[in-house]
Amino acid sequence: MAETLLEVKDLKTEFKRGKKDWITAVNGVSFQVRAGEIVGLVGESGCGKSVTSLSVMRLHSKHNTRITGEVTFEGKHLLELKEPEMQEIRGNEISMIFQEPMSALDPIMRIEDQLTEAISLHNQGLSKSEVHARCVRALKLVGIPEPEMTLRNYPHELSGGMCQRVMIAMAMSCEPKLLIADEPTTALDVTIQAQILALMEQIRNEHNTGILLITHDLGVVAETCSRVIVMYAGNIVEEAPVKELFRNPHHPYTKGLIESVPRLGRRVRRLPSIPGSVPDLSAMPSGCRFAPRCAYARPECSARLPELVEVGPDHKCACPFYANVRKEA
Amino acid sequence: MGKYILKRVLSMIPLLFVVSILVFLFIHLIPGDAARQVAGATATAGEVEAVRKQLGLDQPLIPQYIQWITGIFHGDLGISYTNNTTVAELFAPRLPITIYLTICSITWSVLIGIVIGVVAAINRGRTLDMLGMLIAIAGISLPNFWLGLQLMQIFSVNLGLLPTGGLEDWRGYILPSLAMGAGIMAILARVTRSSMIENLGKDYVRTARAKGLPESRVIMAHAFKNSSIDIITVTALQIGALIAGSVVVETVFSIPGLGRLLVDSIGFRDYEVIQALILFFSFEYMVINLIADVLYALINPRVRYE
Known part of the structure; x- marks a missing residue:
């Protein structure tokens, strides 16, 4: 098994609301990402997947956020690092790409300047021409046909797919060991989406980069990930290798998610959906947070929050009654 | 960029033209007779007419405007009747x-x-x-x-x-x-x-x-x-x-x-x-x-x- 790059233990992220009121967006999640592995982090909007990734990078505002737990990256405890030490890791050893490529690039800065900023920040002592050469190489790596021209462009002169390629090029320009991709394909159309995913796989294969892919799209997960983590309302509810998860989902929520994806060639009268919606962060149900929406819920589900337990090889689930779910499935 | 600046400077010309017309008409728009103001309160009707002629206010508007704007292009901003100097002389110490x-x-x-x-x-x-x-x-x-x-x-x-x-x-x-x-x-x-x-x-x-x-x-x-x-x-x-x-x-x-x-x-x-x-x-x-x-x-x- 490959070395563990990122180890998150019991991560809890709270946001300040009002004077003394804190709301919990991520409620103690633990997971790992290994080198050369693409891990999918899935869940509905508001389940805490983006908050988790931003907490790992420590990109939340210090003034209204409280992050506890442990984040270990190659033996370094990220939550305990000083801000300048963290800056050396960001963009250098852990990079991030975001959902809206058009707005994630500075609109009034040329692409070259934005790339240069990242490269020269983490590689001091490179000459101007060396930095330029690395910019060109970074764009070539992501399959941009005319790098010299693109470097002179402003973001508004590029398409969304091109912007996302530039974002990936920027993220990869310092050859990070871990890439966090927060919904990288959500804002792109399907053909571009496939290209971007292929590009991320290619980067993983060539550089042995660990990738944490955050998405709400199970299709994307099935296509690219080797392992999947399912989050619901700030908790991890299930974690399994991708094939196992799709073939043999244990948690009722995972099952519901998979069933609600339409499939070609399968006739259904009405697409099954999960009733209700994600609970509000300030009004979390007691016990299992999925219980109010769960078809298999029992009275004892509301008593206490179920723990994530091993249910098979590499397969963890946070539902003590998963056996019933499987039987009926 | 040079082209943009040039375009922007050229677009000032029509604007200045419109402004100059408005400023010129100002003398006719405000109440009171300019010639009487210049001639003074005690002047006779004949004296006022003489001043009107001297200022060119008896001519049609368009020749008046042309005369005025030509003067401005030659640096002649007019005369201050109160101070008995040219406007340019009044401006010189105050502008800086x-x-x-x-x-x-x-x-x-x-x-x-x-x-x-x-x-x-x-x-x-x-x-x-x-x-x-x-x-x-x-x-x-x-x-x-x-x-x-x-x-x-x-x-x-x-x-x-x-x-x-x-x-x-x-x-x-x-x-x-x-x-x-x-x-x-x-x-x-x-x-x-x-x-x-x-x-x-x-x-x-x-x-x-x-x-x-x-x-x-x-x-x-x-x-x-x-x-x-x-x-x-x-x-x-x-x-x-x-x-x-x-x-x-x-x-x-x-x-x-x-x-x-x-x-x-x-x-x-x-x-x-x-x-x-x-x-x-x-x-x-x-x-x-x-x-x-x-x-x-x-x-x-x-x-x-x-």
Whole structure:
């Protein structure tokens, strides 16, 4: 098994609301990402997947956020690092790409300047021409046909797919060991989406980069990930290798998610959906947070929050009654 | 870029033409007979007619306009009948004073306004923010003539540090430019703050942080650079208020500048001086807006091709 790059233990992220009121967006999640592995982090909007990734990078505002737990990256405890030490890791050893490529690039800065900023920040002592050469190489790596021209462009002169390629090029320009991709394909159309995913796989294969892919799209997960983590309302509810998860989902929520994806060639009268919606962060149900929406819920589900337990090889689930779910499935 | 500037300069010509027509018609628009004003209250009807002829006011409008505008192109801005000199001679000592005062006011108010705005945005919701916005509210609410008088009371009368008026040396400029710039400083502080807060929440700022840039660089090179687009726009819009402010403040501090000249000329109905001053202020406004537009295009690549 490959070395563990990122180890998150019991991560809890709270946001300040009002004077003394804190709301919990991520409620103690633990997971790992290994080198050369693409891990999918899935869940509905508001389940805490983006908050988790931003907490790992420590990109939340210090003034209204409280992050506890442990984040270990190659033996370094990220939550305990000083801000300048963290800056050396960001963009250098852990990079991030975001959902809206058009707005994630500075609109009034040329692409070259934005790339240069990242490269020269983490590689001091490179000459101007060396930095330029690395910019060109970074764009070539992501399959941009005319790098010299693109470097002179402003973001508004590029398409969304091109912007996302530039974002990936920027993220990869310092050859990070871990890439966090927060919904990288959500804002792109399907053909571009496939290209971007292929590009991320290619980067993983060539550089042995660990990738944490955050998405709400199970299709994307099935296509690219080797392992999947399912989050619901700030908790991890299930974690399994991708094939196992799709073939043999244990948690009722995972099952519901998979069933609600339409499939070609399968006739259904009405697409099954999960009733209700994600609970509000300030009004979390007691016990299992999925219980109010769960078809298999029992009275004892509301008593206490179920723990994530091993249910098979590499397969963890946070539902003590998963056996019933499987039987009926 | 050169093409854009040229286009922008050329577009000033029709605007100046329209302004010159309005300024020219001004002499016919305001109540009262210009020829009688010039001739004086005791003049006979015959004397008034003679003055009318001398001023060319008996001719049709178009020849009058052509004569006037040709004169202006030759540097002949008209004659001040009250002072018995040419308008150009009246302008010569006053123009540098007003320009210097304007530059002083803009410089300090823009710098301080931006600093207050940025500091407030970074410390949003905390003491420094509150303090900054308190200063801004005060700057917007206090009328500049009142502020001028208060500054005079405190620094000149009570403390005796600065002169109450006049321009013996550079210290004479301090209080007037403080009074003139306070409003702009306040508006800029507020605009900078809200623009910075907006930009600091943008995705590209998060990207900049995710790259590992130090916070100071994230704020200056990304958020502030984007905010400067808003700041330039608002500054240019405030120039009108600044010119109006110079009229009041020069009067309060008895500074012999163009603003004071305007007030005096209006009092004496010295038409040709008023005309020349309005033309000058319009021109000043246009030039400053031109500079703002060029800066705007330099910073914002999205407007250059439009």
